[in-house]
Amino acid sequence: MKYDDNNIFAKILRGEIPCEKIYEDDFILSFYDINPQKKIHALVIPKGKYIDLDDFSSRATPEEMVGLLKGINVVVKKLEISTDTGKGYRVLSNISEHGGQEVPHLHFHLFGGEKVGKMVQ
Ligand code: AMP
Secondary structure, eight states, rough: OOOOOOOOOOOHHHTTOOOEEEEESSSEEEEEOSOOOSSSSEEEEEEOOOOOOSHHHHHOHHHHHHHHHHHHHHHHHHHOOOOOOTOOOOOOOHHHHHHTTSSSSEEEEEESHHHHHHHSS
């Protein structure tokens, strides 16, 4: 499958549509989900053109991989849901059809701010 440059997160990355930004650096952009499923529902996306986690894991550079994981850590600290605060959160990535992925640009959902409940419903 080829990366679709017209997906909504690609448009957000290009600044063509707005987002409620939480954090940005050379590797990632983080913003609030438009349809929050929990008290805190943030998204973290890599700046590179990757469809999903499989695509990222096979093609991303080591720098991009480190940048993504470190970026998630910065975001959860900023949101005050990291283990430093004694709270915690859930990170989730939907992959392709069976995973229920809607937007074909790799993204991690961060859920927190309250107990997030069962792992899968
Ligand atoms: P997924 O089903 O894992 O692909 O999740 C896509 C997520 O993107 C959903 O939780 C949507 O609510 C969210 N979403 C879609 N469009 C936007 C947008 N313009 N800004 C922020 N979040 C969005």
